[in-house]
Amino acid sequence: xxxxxxxxxxxxxxxxxxxxxxxxxxxxxxxxxxxxxxxxxxxxxxxxxxxxxxxxxxxxxxxxxxxxxxxxxxxxxxxxxxxxxxxxxxxxxxxxxxxxxxxxxxxxxxxxxxxxxxxxxxxxxxxxxxxxxxxxxxxxxxxxxxxxxxxxxxxxxxxxxxxxxxxxxxxxxxxxxxxxxxxxxxxxxxxxxxxxxxxxxxxxxxxxxxxxxxxxxxxxxxxxxxxxxxxxxxxxxxxxxxxxxxxxxxxxxxxxxxxxxxxxxxxxxxxxxxxxxxxxxxxxxxxxxxxxxxxx
Amino acid sequence: xxxxxxxxxxxxxxxxxxxxxxxxxxxxxxxxxxxxxxxxxxxxxxxxxxxxxxxxxxxxxxxxxxxxxxxxxxxxxxxxxxxxxxxxxxxxxxxxxxxxxxxxxxxxxxxxxxxxxxxxxxxxxxxxxxxxxxxxxxxxxxxxxxxxxxxxxxxxxxxxxxxxxxxxxxxxxxxxxxxxxxxxxxxxxxxxxxxxxxxxxxxxxxxxxxxxxxxxxxxxxxxxxxxxxxxxxxxxxxxxxxxxxxxxxxxxxxxxxxxxxxxxxxxxxxxxxxxxxxxxxxxxxxxxxxxxxxxx
Numbered sequence: 001x002x003x004x005x006x007x008x009x010x011x012x013x014x015x016x017x018x019x020x021x022x023x024x025x026x027x028x029x030x031x032x033x034x035x036x037x038x039x040x041x042x043x044x045x046x047x048x049x050x051x052x053x054x055x056x057x058x059x060x061x062x063x064x065x066x067x068x069x070x071x072x073x074x075x076x077x078x079x080x081x082x083x084x085x086x087x088x089x090x091x092x093x094x095x096x097x098x099x100x101x102x103x104x105x106x107x108x109x110x111x112x113x114x115x116x117x118x119x120x121x122x123x124x125x126x127x128x129x130x131x132x133x134x135x136x137x138x139x140x141x142x143x144x145x146x147x148x149x150x151x152x153x154x155x156x157x158x159x160x161x162x163x164x165x166x167x168x169x170x171x172x173x174x175x176x177x178x179x180x181x182x183x184x185x186x187x188x189x190x191x192x193x194x195x196x197x198x199x200x201x202x203x204x205x206x207x208x209x210x211x212x213x214x215x216x217x218x219x220x221x222x223x224x225x226x227x228x229x230x231x232x233x234x235x236x237x238x239x240x241x242x243x244x245x246x247x248x249x250x251x252x253x254x255x256x257x258x259x260x261x262x263x264x265x266x267x268x269x270x271x272x273x274x275x276x277x278x279x280x281x282x283x284x285x286x287x288x289x290x291x292x293x294x295x296x
Numbered sequence: 297x298x299x300x301x302x303x304x305x306x307x308x309x310x311x312x313x314x315x316x317x318x319x320x321x322x323x324x325x326x327x328x329x330x331x332x333x334x335x336x337x338x339x340x341x342x343x344x345x346x347x348x349x350x351x352x353x354x355x356x357x358x359x360x361x362x363x364x365x366x367x368x369x370x371x372x373x374x375x376x377x378x379x380x381x382x383x384x385x386x387x388x389x390x391x392x393x394x395x396x397x398x399x400x401x402x403x404x405x406x407x408x409x410x411x412x413x414x415x416x417x418x419x420x421x422x423x424x425x426x427x428x429x430x431x432x433x434x435x436x437x438x439x440x441x442x443x444x445x446x447x448x449x450x451x452x453x454x455x456x457x458x459x460x461x462x463x464x465x466x467x468x469x470x471x472x473x474x475x476x477x478x479x480x481x482x483x484x485x486x487x488x489x490x491x492x493x494x495x496x497x498x499x500x501x502x503x504x505x506x507x508x509x510x511x512x513x514x515x516x517x518x519x520x521x522x523x524x525x526x527x528x529x530x531x532x533x534x535x536x537x538x539x540x541x542x543x544x545x546x547x548x549x550x551x552x553x554x555x556x557x558x559x560x561x562x563x564x565x566x567x568x569x570x571x572x573x574x575x576x577x578x579x580x581x582x583x584x585x586x587x588x589x590x591x592x
Contacts, residue, residue, distance in 0.1 A: 041348045042338055047459070049566035052337045160456040163343070177484050181477060188473050270345035295591060 006262075007250045009241070010069025011036045012060050014045040016163070016274070017208030018075030019281035021098065022263070024238035025073065029245065030252050031259045035067045038278070039294065041268035044159055045078040046130025046207070053132060057083035058090045059294045063266070065091055070250050073241055074098065077207050077233075078130050081138035094244050101240040102204055102233025103142035103150075109202040109229050110148055124149035126197050126228065128189065129206030131156050139206055151197035152206070155189045162209045163277065167216060182213070186220040194226050205232040212281065265289040302558075303546045305537070306365025307332045308356050310341040311459070312570070313504030314371030315577035317394065318559070320534035321369065325541065326548050327555045331363045334574070335590065337564035340455055341374040342426025342503070349428060353379035354386045355590045359562070361387055366546050369537055370394065373503050373529075374426050377434035390544050397536040398500055398529030399438035399446075405498040405525050406444055420445035422493050422524065424485065425502030427452050435502055447493035448502070451485045458505045459573065463512060478509070482516040490522055501528040508576065561585040 009029060011022050015038050022036055039045075039060045045053050057079040061072055072095045074080045074087060080097030088095045106125040127139040127150050134154040143150035161167065166178040194200060203221065205211060211232045221227050245251040267274040271289040278286035305325060307318050311334050318332055335341075335356045341349050353375040357368055368391045370376045370383060376393030384391045402421040423435040423446050430450040439446035457463065462474040490496060499517065501507060507528045517523050541547040563570040567585040574582035 041344060048337060049569070052565050156460055157453075157456055157462075160453055164452055166453075177480075181480050181484070184473075184477050184480065188477070269348050273345070 004252065006031045006033055006252055007070050007245065008033045008035060008068040009071050009073060009245075010061070010064030010067065011073045011075050012039070012057070012064055012079070013037075013076040013208060014039050014043040014056070014078065016040075016277050016281045017159075019278055019286070020208050020211045020232070021073065021075035021234045021237050023282050024234040025241055026261045026263075028238050028242045029261050031261055032252070033068075033262045033264065035064055035069060035264045036266065037064055037292070038265070038267045038274055040270070040274060041294075044130070045076065046132045046159060047156060048132060050082045050132070050136070053078060054083040054086045057087055061087050061091055061095075063292065063294060065093060067264075067266075069093060071096065071241065071245060071248070073237065075208055075237070077102075078132045081129075081133040081136040094248050094250075096237065096241050096244055098208065098233045098237045099138050099142050099206075101236035102206065102231070103139060103146055103148070105231045105233060105236040106143065106150075106202055106204045107146040107148050109231050113201045113229070124151060124197060124199050125202045125204050126150075126193055126200040127152045127204045127206045128155050128158075128193065128210065130154065130159065133206055139204070150204075151193065151200065153189060153193035153196070155207075157185050158189075158213060159207065159209050161185060162212050165280070167212055179216070182216055183220060186213070186216055187224070190217070190220050191224055194224060200226075200228060203228045203230050205230065208234065266292045268292055268294055300548065302327045302329055302548055303366050303541065304329045304331060304364040305367050305369060306357070306360030306363065307369045307371050308335070308353070308360055308375070309333075309372040309504060310335050310339040310352070310374065312336075312573050312577045313455075315574055315582070316504050316507045316528070317369065317371035317530045317533050319577070319579050320530040321537055322557045322559070324534050324538045325557050327557060328548070329364075329558045329560065331360055331365060331560045332562065333360055333588070334561070334563045334570055336566070336570060337590075340426070341372065342428050342455060343452060344428060346378045346428070346432070349374060350379045350382045353383055357383050357387055357391075359588065359590060361389060363560075365389060367392065367537065367541060367544070369533065371504055371533070373398075374428045377425075377429040377432040390540050390546075392533065392537050392540055394504065394529045394533045395434050395438050395502075397532035398502065398527070399435060399442055399444070401527045401529060401532040402439060402446075402498055402500045403442040403444050405527050409497045409525070420447060420493060420495050421498045421500050422446075422489055422496040423448045423500045423502045424451050424454075424489065424506065426450065426455065429502055435500070446500075447489065447496065449485060449489035449492070453481050454485075454509060455503065455505050457481060458508050461576070463508055475512070478512055479516060482509070482512055483520070486513070486516050487520055490520060496522075496524060499524045499526050501526065504530065562588045564588055564590055
């Protein structure tokens with residue numbers, strides 16, 4: 001089943017991280033109109049309680065539905081981990097989270113590992129995420145459904161480090177010193193996690209901010225002598241969204257004159273900051289962001 | 297003027313930091329009843345816009361007034377910097393912020409410096425604070441009124457480092473590694489700030505989280521060869537509150553049977569987390585925290 005007008009897809013995150021999911025989504029959704037909401041006035045979700053996160057996520061999702069969303073992408077691990085069921089109850093449209101696709105990508109990576117190392121046990125996956133995501137054990141459950149054992153490690157300082165841009169070593173002395181702080185933080189978190197889970201075969205980035213740290217994470221794993229394969233859920237989530245669109249008749253009928261996907265951005269706090277930081281996550285300029293008040 | 301029943305004082309912060317102000321306040325307010333609100337569901341304020349901070353601060357302050365507060369202490373530099381005028385307009389009770397008392401404490405320190413070093417120019421004060429506080433230039437204005445030149449430096453990673461407890465070196469190897477990250481971050485911020493403001497004679501902690509970093513800050517200043525005097529506004533604010541209570545007839549008439557001040561705590565997010573982290577800031581157990589929904 002498919003339709004003859006461009007569908008609208010709502011994409012929601014507490015902040016900018018979900019733009020890494022939108023970035024992977026855009027090439028897969030034809031000429032869909034993507035409406036992105038960053039609930040920046042209330043971020044970070046990752047250090048807050050389940051009740052608060054559910055309340056924030058449902059009000060954000062309702063806003064996107066009112067803007068015409070026919071499908072909702074919860075491009076935020078914390079909101080997926082703690083509020084996916086509540087979002088599905090609250091909305092009459094399909095809701096896709098990032099955790100099941102991420103777990104599937106991890107299972108595929110571990111299965112590849114097993115094929116290339118038939119004598120070694122497939123082991124387990126190490127998941128790095130926010131405090132709230134880890135506290136929910138949503139990744140442990142999603143991985144267990146796929147026969148995979150997960151060890152979860154909360155890394156609460158990584159989001160502030162990414163939001164402050166302490167990730168780039170290329171722009172002089174001050175930046176190198178900043179990047180070395182991030183490297184030191186990664187060494188602390190990852191060495192503790194690998195001590196707890198020495199059989200890990202893959203590292204799953206369980207937060208949509210973390211793809212920006214991917215090179216630093218891969219370097220740290222190499223320094224620790226544990227070059228695990230690093231997986232993020234953005235691409236897997238984008239593929240899941242394309243599939244759900246087909247299954248639910250939201251995908252547009254293929255046509256020669258179909259253009260590119262379009263984007264509209266909303267934020268609950270400073271649009272200037274969103275435009276400035278968002279480009280780093282989306283990999284292209286983020287413009288025309290509109291301020292919205294969700295009553296917080 | 298004074299009264300014959302225990303007054304109620306409202307103390308408000310975005311989170312736990314304001315408890316460092318409450319700690320200094322308790323010995324100065326007789327048997328007052330102190331009602332503390334931490335707006336933890338919406339923290340941090342320091343990286344958000346003025347409009348959002350004003351909205352959050354006014355709703356928090358109204359809650360405290362409804363709980364009987366006869367005086368409001370804005371124990372949060374960011375809310376004082378960006379919302380003090382709006383709070384004074386919105387509430388019919390006296391409102392005391394932390395910035396004027398902090399600037400007065402800095403002026404006193406610089407004046408002492410001048411007395412002991414009559415041949416050296418009194419120079420200026422270096423203020424470390426959140427991004428929003430620095431962006432408001434509230435400290436520059438408050439110091440200028442006292443004839444003092446201020447240089448402000450935003451240190452956005454210090455609040456997350458304090459909230460994560462990466463400040464203590466005493467509890468084994470993992471903690472020493474964590475504390476060394478905080479030391480490295482302090483070296484980056486403080487050396488940049490001192491390069492910008494080489495004539496600084498005192499360092500003012502312009503965020504109520506920072507007193508927990510005081511030993512680390514003093515050590516870093518010594519390592520940089522710039523042992524500036526470190527000032528926080530908590531004690532100065534507590535003295536200002538006691539004075540405003542006298543001036544406004546809120547202070548209780550002195551009496552032999554007056555007991556100690558009592559405390560009641562509210563938080564907008566997890567009360568467990570508030571009780572756990574809050575004790576670190578108050579210097580004594582924080583118990584019986586009640587959850588409140590401010591509609592965020």
